Amino acid sequence: MDIPSKYDPQKAENHWYDYWMQHDFFSSTPDEREPYTIVIPPPNVTGVLHMGHMLNNTIQDVLVRRARLMGKNACWVPGMDHASIATEAKVVAKLKSQGIDKADLSREEFLKHAWDWTDEYGGVILDQLKKLGASCDWKRTKFTMDDDMYKSVIKVFVDLFNKGLIYRGYRMVNWDPEAQTTLSDEEVIYEEKQGLLYYLSYPIEGSDERVTIATTRPETILGDTAICINPNDERYRHLKGKKAIVPISGRIIPIIEDEYVDIEFGTGCLKITPAHDVNDKALGEKHELETIDIFNADATLNSFGLHYEGKDRFVVRKEITKELEEKGFLVKKENYVNKVGTSERTKAVIEPRLSDQWFLKMEDLVKPAIKAVLETEEVKFFPKKFENTYRHWMENIRDWNISRQLWWGQQIPAYYFGDGQEDFVVAETVEDALKLAKEKSGNANLTVDDLKQDEDALDTWFSSWLWPISVFNGILEPENEEVNYYYPTNDLVTGPDIIFFWVARMIISGYEYRDERPFQNVYFTGLVRDKQRRKMSKSLGNSPDALKLIEDYGADGVRVGLLLSSAAGNDLMFDEDLCQQGKNFANKIWNGFRLLKGWEIADLPQPEASRLGIEWYRAKFNKTLLEIEDHFSKYRISDALMAIYKLVWDDYSSWLLEIIKPDYQKPIDKTTYEAVIDLFEQNLKLLHPFMPFLTEEVWQHITERKPQEALVVAPWPKVEKVDEALIESFETAAEVVSGVRNIRKEKNIPMKESLELLVLNEGGLAKTWDVVIGKLTNVSEVSYVDATVDGALSFRVKNNEYFVPMSGAIDVEAEIKKIEEELKYTKGFLLSVQKKLSNERFVNNAPEKVIAIERQKQADAEAKIETLEKSLASLG
DSSP states (O other): OOOSSSOOOOHHHHHHHHHHHHOOOOOOOSSSOOEEEOOOOOBBBOOOOOOOOOOOOHHHHHHHHHHHTTEEEEEEOOOOBBOOHHHHHHHHHHHTTTTTOGGGGOHHHHHHHHHHHHHTTTHHHHHHHHHHTTTOGGGEETTTTHHHHHHHHHHHHHHHTTOOOOEEEEEEEEETTTTTEEEGGGGGGEEEEEEEEEEEEEEBSSSEEEEEEEEGGGGGGGGGOEEEEEEGGGGGGGGGGGGOOOOOTTOEEEEETTTSOOSSSSSSSEEEESOOOHHHHHHHHHTOOOOOOOOOOSSBBOOOGGGGTTTTTHHHHHHHHHHHHTTTTTEEEEEEEEEEEETTOOOBBBBEEEEEEEEETTEEEEETHHHHTTTSSSEEEEEEEEEHHHHHHHOOOOOEEEEESSEEEEEEOOEEEESSSSOOEOOOOHHHHHHHHHHHOOOOOOGGOOOOEOOEEEOTTHHHTTHHHTTTTTSOOOTTHHHHHHHHEEEEEGGGGGGGIIHHHHHHHHHTTTOOOOOEEEEOOOOOOOTSSOOTTTTOSOOOOOHHHHHHHHHHHHHHHHTTTOOOOOOEEEEEHHHHHHHHHHHHHHHHHHHHSSOEEEEEOOOOHHHHHHHHHHHHHHHHHHHHHHHHTTTTHHHHHHHHHHHIIIIIIIIHHHHHHHSSOEEHHHHHHHHHHHHHHHHHHHHHSSHHHHHHHHHHHHHHGGGGGGGGGGGOOOOOOOOOOHHHHHHHHHHHHHHHHHHHHHHHHTTSSSSEEEEESSSSSOGHHHHHHHHHHHHHEEEEEOOOTTTEEEEETTTTTEEEEEETTTTTTHHHHHOOOOOOHHHHHHHHHHHHHHHHHHHHOOOOHHHHHHHHHHHHHHHHHHHHHHHHHHHH
């Protein structure tokens, strides 16, 4: 076969991905093999490939491809999430650009636009994952709004409602005024922001006295319904039972007492605004206060905002401050840092708002999920440190607000048939709802037209928490063959930022609906950051274009680059140079392969050096294979890659190929060639999960292969016995080779000039490797001596001393001068170490490890001085 001089990533990637797809290598159906299952963390339908996706999906692909090579029935289910808030916002923005207001559309009309948008832009990211090499079973692609997925969500809602776990309640919720929907507590990000504390004075009714309160939100005074003091605060005892007047509005409000008030904070007086603060609401209910909501859904002020009606809350804050100052109500302003809740999706500042919402009771549902992770370890976290985060959230869980004021999503299956608060039924279909409504109302004449379905959609996470079950149709058909075979899944690869949103909730639903864990292991990737440790984002402009990286470095180069910079659970500093390193690695493998295939093969006896080299490399390969298996078992994916990288770059390319390389223009013996090709193929198998395209390209160039012999489905190497003694003895030989090469380099002696090597063998070194040392250093003969050799340069390896006679080859005077300088420096270094070790204070206080390092430095320096003095004596 003709092998191109250079590896062309783009050509190889397109060709082999099509080949794998054409032969259905990624497809999976239940059979007698052990299943290996991963479900993709479904990216938003609005998404495009970014660095986080690249890392996450590369790791998943490594795990899936390795499982496939290990003979398991590997199934990687791809899919997308409908992403209620994000998608609806994009559709609304698109409609707005066309002059269409969502408010002017019916739900059906709006949903048609949403589906059009999804059909046009959705799924882009899945096609981009193919460029990365993702070996998903694409026939299984799921979307959280697919009919069966939609029905699964509705069925679960109805089931939980019937179990008494879902309820409707008028509660204070997190309101996103930009998306105009509620958010769960986990979707709110609290950020410290510099603001102001405003001190405002309220007149006391019927007197000239005033009372001062401190607030960060002066605009909300228009919703005040009381002032609260602590009954133990002597400063305000005289105000008990009196009333205050709200500035600007002139409304008269009671002064109430409650020990909730912190005497030390601010002025010790609180304004109570039950509609706009969760703590104020609790006080309002306790003291039966009026609730006045001053905001519209978009956070502009309503009619209770008086002359500020229709203006945005932040505009009003500035304007009302000015009015309060002009009218003498503003006492002073102070700088104040406080935590402000913002929407994870839209970044809008959250408004606490009273609203009718649907909630899921979590207190009992979480118990099996807490036990599974923190007690029985049925679900293992890698790294383990994330168990603490999980524990904190699960043990302090609040009821989940599952309704969203959106149209894009699964519509809540509650149907209203009357005007009362309880005049509703919950059912999977409108037909079932009608039957229930007739029973509940006692009105047999009700028709479908009398029913009105709840307008709200369910929280996106309420569909994705079922993902590992619903992708195998395990909600609608709990005993179907697929869910029984593929569930529970094996590994979940995700980011720690969705440990609450998604990971914990999937574990909860797994135990509720399958009485079983949804996955065995959770591998948390870190966030991708730039070299300055900044999080990669579009706004900072520090996130490279993922597809451009693939174009520049090849998919394999990018995969290697990402994994070389990644460690489980730790943020990774992404550096494009690592992709270049990945590309260089691909070229190294390609060039090594071309070198192999360029040799002529002949029926010759096998040289001893080649036999030894192959035996050693087999041992080294098996040792590395054991290391790799250990790394994979602990989800140290980057460490596994690094072990393979060193094996291929150092041991295979730099040592084995040099050992077995035939002399210039001479053939290689058949035995050696076949053995090295076999070892090279084993290397390719280990590399395939990390570098699928390059390895398949090379594999198919080695020899003609049938589709069933493709690398993508080749058998993973089996671990054989490791000959540690052989590996150790080679390492000693390698040090000897390096010693001779250093002498050649320092003295500018060309490789073609043969040298002699004499060994003072005090360590009982086996002479086995002399033939390899001779070949790799062009040493004509390795001789053994009983005493030091005069007129030679020397070096030590372990207990042995090696001499390279230098007769006429070097300038002796210059060499003596050079050795004397090195000797002077080493003696000075030894002195400084000895001084440190003779310092009692240092020895008594420094950690044992530090002292051990210093003692090793002393021993090394003493050995070096001895060798240099001998070299000097031999040249003198």
